[in-house]
Amino acid sequence: MSVPPHDRPVAGAPAVELAGITKRFGDVLANDGIDLAVARGEVHAVVGENGAGKSTLMSVLYGLHRPDAGQVLRAGVPVRLRSPADAIAHGLGMVHQRLRLFPGLSVAENVVIGAEPVRRGMLDRAAADRAVAGLSERYGLDVDPSARVGELPVGVRQRVEILKALYRRAEVLILDEPTAVLTPGETEGLLRMVREFAAEGVSVLLVTHKLEEVLAASDRVTVLRGGRVTGRFDTAATSADELVQAMIGRSLGAPPHGPRPTGTPSGPAEAMAYVLEVRDLHLRDQDGVAAVAEVSFGVRAGEIVGLAGVAGSGQRELVEAVTGLRRAGSGEVLLEGRPVEGGRERRVAYVPADRAGRATAPIMSLADNLLMGEQRGIRLRPDRMRQRAAALVERFSIRASSVRAPIAQLSGGNAQKAVLARELSRDTPVLVVEEPTQGVDVGAQERIHALLAEARDAGRAVLLQSSELSELRALADRVLVMFEGRVVADLPVAEATDERLGAAMTGAARPEQGDAEATG
Amino acid sequence: MTGVENPVGTPPTTSAPARGDGARRVGVVVRRLVLSPAVLSVAGALALTTIVMIAVGVDPSLAYPALVRGALMDGNLEYTLAAYVPTLGMAVAFAIPLRAGEFNLGGDGQLSLGGIVAAALALHAGGSYVVPLVGAALAGALVAGLSAPLRTRLGIPAIVSTLLLSAPAVSLASYLARFPLAEPGTGLAQTPLLPESARLPAFGSSSYVTIALPLVAALTALWLYADARTVPGYEIRALGANREFARYGGVRVDRMAAVTLAAGGAFAGLVGGLIVLGPPYRFVDGALTAPGYTFTAIAAVLLAAGRPPAIPAAVALLTILQAGGQGMEREAGVPSQLTQIVQGLIIVIVSVAAVVRSRWTGRQA
Ligand SMILES: Nc1ncnc2c1ncn2[C@@H]1O[C@H](COP(=O)(O)OP(=O)(O)OP(=O)(O)O)[C@@H](O)[C@H]1O
Numbered sequence A: 001m002s003v004p005p006h007d008r009p010v011a012g013a014p015a016v017e018l019a020g021i022t023k024r025f026g027d028v029l030a031n032d033g034i035d036l037a038v039a040r041g042e043v044h045a046v047v048g049e050n051g052a053g054k055s056t057l058m059s060v061l062y063g064l065h066r067p068d069a070g071q072v073l074r075a076g077v078p079v080r081l082r083s084p085a086d087a088i089a090h091g092l093g094m095v096h097q098r099l100r101l102f103p104g105l106s107v108a109e110n111v112v113i114g115a116e117p118v119r120r121g122m123l124d125r126a127a128a129d130r131a132v133a134g135l136s137e138r139y140g141l142d143v144d145p146s147a148r149v150g151e152l153p154v155g156v157r158q159r160v161e162i163l164k165a166l167y168r169r170a171e172v173l174i175l176d177e178p179t180a181v182l183t184p185g186e187t188e189g190l191l192r193m194v195r196e197f198a199a200e201g202v203s204v205l206l207v208t209h210k211l212e213e214v215l216a217a218s219d220r221v222t223v224l225r226g227g228r229v230t231g232r233f234d235t236a237a238t239s240a241d242e243l244v245q246a247m248i249g250r251s252l253g254a255p256p257h258g259p260r261p262t263g264t265p266s267g268p269a270e271a272m273a274y275v276l277e278v279r280d281l282h283l284r285d286q287d288g289v290a291a292v293a294e295v296s297f298g299v300r301a302g303e304i305v306g307l308a309g310v311a312g313s314g315q316r317e318l319v320e321a322v323t324g325l326r327r328a329g330s331g332e333v334l335l336e337g338r339p340v341e342g343g344r345e346r347r348v349a350y351v352p353a354d355r356a357g358r359a360t361a362p363i364m365s366l367a368d369n370l371l372m373g374e375q376r377g378i379r380l381r382p383d384r385m386r387q388r389a390a391a392l393v394e395r396f397s398i399r400a401s402s403v404r405a406p407i408a409q410l411s412g413g414n415a416q417k418a419v420l421a422r423e424l425s426r427d428t429p430v431l432v433v434e435e436p437t438q439g440v441d442v443g444a445q446e447r448i449h450a451l452l453a454e455a456r457d458a459g460r461a462v463l464l465q466s467s468e469l470s471e472l473r474a475l476a477d478r479v480l481v482m483f484e485g486r487v488v489a490d491l492p493v494a495e496a497t498d499e500r501l502g503a504a505m506t507g508a509a510r511p512e513q514g515d516a517e518a519t520g
Numbered sequence B: 001m002t003g004v005e006n007p008v009g010t011p012p013t014t015s016a017p018a019r020g021d022g023a024r025r026v027g028v029v030v031r032r033l034v035l036s037p038a039v040l041s042v043a044g045a046l047a048l049t050t051i052v053m054i055a056v057g058v059d060p061s062l063a064y065p066a067l068v069r070g071a072l073m074d075g076n077l078e079y080t081l082a083a084y085v086p087t088l089g090m091a092v093a094f095a096i097p098l099r100a101g102e103f104n105l106g107g108d109g110q111l112s113l114g115g116i117v118a119a120a121l122a123l124h125a126g127g128s129y130v131v132p133l134v135g136a137a138l139a140g141a142l143v144a145g146l147s148a149p150l151r152t153r154l155g156i157p158a159i160v161s162t163l164l165l166s167a168p169a170v171s172l173a174s175y176l177a178r179f180p181l182a183e184p185g186t187g188l189a190q191t192p193l194l195p196e197s198a199r200l201p202a203f204g205s206s207s208y209v210t211i212a213l214p215l216v217a218a219l220t221a222l223w224l225y226a227d228a229r230t231v232p233g234y235e236i237r238a239l240g241a242n243r244e245f246a247r248y249g250g251v252r253v254d255r256m257a258a259v260t261l262a263a264g265g266a267f268a269g270l271v272g273g274l275i276v277l278g279p280p281y282r283f284v285d286g287a288l289t290a291p292g293y294t295f296t297a298i299a300a301v302l303l304a305a306g307r308p309p310a311i312p313a314a315v316a317l318l319t320i321l322q323a324g325g326q327g328m329e330r331e332a333g334v335p336s337q338l339t340q341i342v343q344g345l346i347i348v349i350v351s352v353a354a355v356v357r358s359r360w361t362g363r364q365a
């Protein structure tokens, strides 16, 4: 086998090697002769714009797609991967960008599925629970093995996926944007775990859009662009700038919006009434457990209020109450002074974090997906729909072969852009956004931030939930921190330092944040 | 909304250079067509049938022409059409809720109740066929609609409740035909002949095909239009594609699911009425369920594989196979059960093809 020139001189063959991989979908050349080798114990980052072909390449490696040309070598030996089962048999494990769990099963059941501990021909539930609890403890993942996956927030579900690969003792671990929806603390934990893995001899392929993660956790980097390799770097000898240059062919400009001058909302916002107001809200989840308690706050026109907190602190339930998808237990949600109605509230545009589960119908066309929420009257006008879709595709640079193709065929970041395009173009006084930049590349992140700032300047009231503290700091006027269903801190952006936010998110700041809750 | 030209992301970079454009695209279309589950399964089933024929010593070159003659020629077309109409109706009855992700397996019950209600109204209300048909549709809608609260209140999936409600509905219709509505003095399980005024006019000069044909065709066309070109049709498709997405988009999901179940039931009930008001102009116990319209209809819808416009053709194919089976038996000595086996094979192959295809095109992100 020819050894690609970029391979470092390691003893023996690379743990895994992709040689000349080409993969075409109809007219789209997703991978174009890609070579990539990962040594044993190496963390190899794969970066590139949305639609560059990263997920496709990882899917080829995991036996989900058969390449049109090229081959996969494992420890120097060509292997035929016709299915994920083949890949697992060859010691490969993958955490997908779009989570693939069974919502009806418990965490432990999801983790062991396909490799269940068996006792007398039956699933040994206790052993499964024990194994999962052990793993989750060892890597500090904090997951309850008996919880039902469908009821967990996306962030926790992601950890279940990671546990699944850990459980199978993968020697090559493929992580496709594992940190897209994790909080900084969780991300840090994950990256530490990744390094630990590498130290134990596991090879890790890490796809991410966050360059600080690349710089912090990887040994080498491969940059893809338009399906081709446009750069290979040793992490130690490169910089974020150099990577961006290889990714998008230019450097990032200064953020067009710039950091908000602190404490001065544009215009006389202070004087204005709340557009969105939540008063002493209490919510219970399905099991009657309090999910949100005593929450009160308001968002004015022309203001962005950030919402922070570790996954499962009640943010999801709160957002559902604001968007009308969940009935208030007690208390009120007021929009321009009038309470939200039951069912989806039309006065709120909403970008959900759960892209495949709520924000899109993956099997429907891009045009159909872009219509949802705006359908009115009786007649559908396909030509007008397609026109509008085409306009959004153009304006938001969504890379799609056709608006008639299922949205599932879009790359993750492009699907995210489609959701944003749909919701940002709606004409509503309130905009609720969860994880707006999950899975989008650095260039698009910049522009999405500009768009949110623009929505604010246009006088909309924006509630922004993000696990990215830097995102909250860049955009929000105030940051609310939730912990165990309560708002435990309400900080002006100038005071929202990593330390203070971090402390509030873990509940440590509770006693001293007396000013937190507007009402008792 | 904004003045930014190109707000998100850099312009699409070098998308793949499309090589040999025209020819390639034709190739792709042809490949997609040939690999479609419908084509695959029909071809596969025909291949298997041919093998079976050869195995049992029947000459396919005799059997297939006999099949076509048995279905379409020598005056057989009329029978085939008479079977086509209820099968198409039942296919739509199954397909409407299926678009919303609900399985209506209670077609037989809805069909029977529709039939007996139509007979009762024709016998006792007098007047034209309009009232009996409306009553039949309402009866079907009611039985099927019952499944909606069972799901939202008790969490019983429609696929279970429709099936469970079917048998009692069939029995109820049968009881009514045997006792309260039975033809006096004959001891037969059938109602008396319906009055002339309530009978459906013949379609053209046919003695078997009634105006049920244009009626069902028109309603099917109406549904196809609604599905593809109306907002409720869109909402129903969204509901079937991803329930949570539909809820998120403001669709009243429970109500919409109930509406589709009731609409499917109404269609089935109407078909029952149309059969009873046509020749032999009475409700004969078992005559509605014995031909297996419901099952053939489900097979046809599955064969159409999520493409409603393909349903009329799929129904035609299966009806021709069935009607032609008898001709084949007469002329080529092939047991007509063979065509039932073929039908079963088509369904199996359809399912397998669909699964395999979804594996191939499965996408993660
Ligand atoms: N199953 C498919 N059918 C059609 N096109 C596809 C399919 N899978 C991927 N593509 C196309 O291939 C290209 C590469 O997609 P891929 O998902 O690999 O991108 P990516 O680098 O992972 O992007 P992102 O960062 O947005 O996740 C995109 O243009 C995408 O639309």
Ligand SMILES: [Mg+2]
Pocket: A054, A055, A056, A097, A176, A411, A412, A413, B365
């Ligand atoms: Mg991807």
